[in-house]
Amino acid sequence: MLKLVQSDVFFSNKDKNMDILGIIKSRRSIRRFRQEKLDRGVLIDLVDAARLAPAGANVQSLEYIIVDDPELCEKVFGNLAWAGHVKGKRKPGRGQRPMAYIVVLIDEEIKKDAAVDAAAAIENVLIGAHGLGIGSCWLGAIDRGGIASALGVPGKYHVDSVIALGIADEEPMVEDCKGDDTRYYLDGKDVLHVPKRPLKQITHGNKYGESI
Numbered sequence: 001m002l003k004l005v006q007s008d009v010f011f012s013n014k015d016k017n018m019d020i021l022g023i024i025k026s027r028r029s030i031r032r033f034r035q036e037k038l039d040r041g042v043l044i045d046l047v048d049a050a051r052l053a054p055a056g057a058n059v060q061s062l063e064y065i066i067v068d069d070p071e072l073c074e075k076v077f078g079n080l081a082w083a084g085h086v087k088g089k090r091k092p093g094r095g096q097r098p099m100a101y102i103v104v105l106i107d108e109e110i111k112k113d114a115a116v117d118a119a120a121a122i123e124n125v126l127i128g129a130h131g132l133g134i135g136s137c138w139l140g141a142i143d144r145g146g147i148a149s150a151l152g153v154p155g156k157y158h159v160d161s162v163i164a165l166g167i168a169d170e171e172p173m174v175e176d177c178k179g180d181d182t183r184y185y186l187d188g189k190d191v192l193h194v195p196k197r198p199l200k201q202i203t204h205g206n207k208y209g210e211s212i
Contacts, residue, residue, distance in 0.1 A: 020127075020131075023127060023130055023131045024127055026130070027126060027127060027130040027136075028171075028172040028173075028174065028192075028194060029136070029137045029138065029172065029194075030135030030136060030137055030164075030166070030168045030169075030170060030172070031082055031083055031090045031091075031092055031137055031164075031170065031192075032090075032092055032096045032168070032169040032170040033092065033096055033097060033098050033099060033135060033164075033165075033166030033167060033168065033169050034166065034167040034168070034169045035095060035097075035099065035166075036099065036166070036167045037068075037099055038068065038099050038100045038134065038165060038166065038167075040066070040068060042132060042134070043066045043068065043100055043102065043165070044066065045128070046102065046125045046128050046129055046132075046165075047064045047066065047102060047125075049124040049125060049128040050062070050064060050102075050104075050121035050122065050124050050125050051121070052124070053117070053120040053121040053123070053124045054117075054120050055114070055117040055120070055121075056114075056116065056117060059110065059111050059114075059117075060110070060117075061106050061107045061108070061110035061111035061114045061117065062104060062105065062106060062107075062114065062117060062118060062121055062160075063105045063107060063157070064102055064103065064104060064105065065101075065102070065103040065105065065151055065153075066100065066101075066102055067100060067101040067102075067103060067151065068099070068100040068101075072150065072151070073097070073098065073099070073100065073101065075150040075151075076101050076103070076147060076150060076151075076162065077092075077097055077098070078146070079142055079143035079146035079147045079150065080139050080141070080142050080143075080162060080164070081139075081141035081142065082137075082139075083184070083192075084141065085183045085184050085185065086184065086185065086186050086192070089186055090186075090192065096169060097166075098137075098164035098165055098166045099165065099166040099167075100165045100166065101162050101163060101164055101165065102125060102162075102163040102165065103147060103151065103153075103159060103161075103162050103163075104118050104121065104122060104159075104160045104161045104162070104163070105153060105157040105158065105159060105160065106118060106157065106158040106160050107156060107157055108156055108157065108158050109156045114160075115160065118160040118161060122138055122161055122163060125163055126138060126163070129163075129165060133167070134165055134166065134167060134168075135165070135166055135167060135168030135169075136163055136164060136165050137163070137164040138161060138163055139161060139162045139163070139164060140160075140161050142159070142161070142162050144158070144159040147159050147162065170191075170192065171191070172184075172191070172192040172193070172194055173191060173192070173193050173194065174193075174194045174195075174196055175193055175194070175195055175196070176195065176196065176197075176198045177195030177196060177197055177198075178195070181195065182195050182196070182197065183195070199212075200212065
């Protein structure tokens with residue numbers, strides 16, 4: 001079982017080689033997971049990281065459901081779509097599925113449109129999870145009604161996203177995209193390649209069109 005790493009130590013102890021930019025740059029979406037149970041304390045700590053993300057006007061409408069019960073995990077899994085560009089080839093099979101989920105809710109009685117707030121909170125979870133050695137996948141192609149029903153979510157909440165979590169059992173590779181094609185793909189060895197637009201192509205110095 002993965003043990004909790006205290007966040008105050010994690011982010012302050014330089015001897016542990018915790019380079020935040022390195023963590024951000026090396027994070028990839030994971031869709032195959034080892035079947036190792038995650039400690040509930042780790043999942044709570046990740047929600048705490050989400051809680052501390054910025055929110056517009058500091059209006060805090062987000063809530064979270066930690067799902068780590070195996071039966072409920074199966075119900076959540078049945079309401080998710082995986083890796084549209086390689087449809088059917090990266091849907092986790094038995095023995096590869098996530099070991100936990102964090103379901104992100106928006107209380108629409110507090111704030112109707114909080115998608116940006118949710119995105120900031122979710123990114124905190126993804127980065128924090130990777131820093132703790134946990135793989136993650138942010139899922140937005142989901143059956144929101146099915147998830148709400150399975151987890152008993154009241155009607156005032158909008159199910160924004162699901163974050164799948166577990167120890168990674170694959171190593172996707174990032175690369176510069178060719179032309180404008182940013183579709184991820186599988187190579188002959190079943191390794192997922194994730195094209196990203198080159199830094200120089202998307203960055204301008206002081207004025208648009210000036211090189212960096």
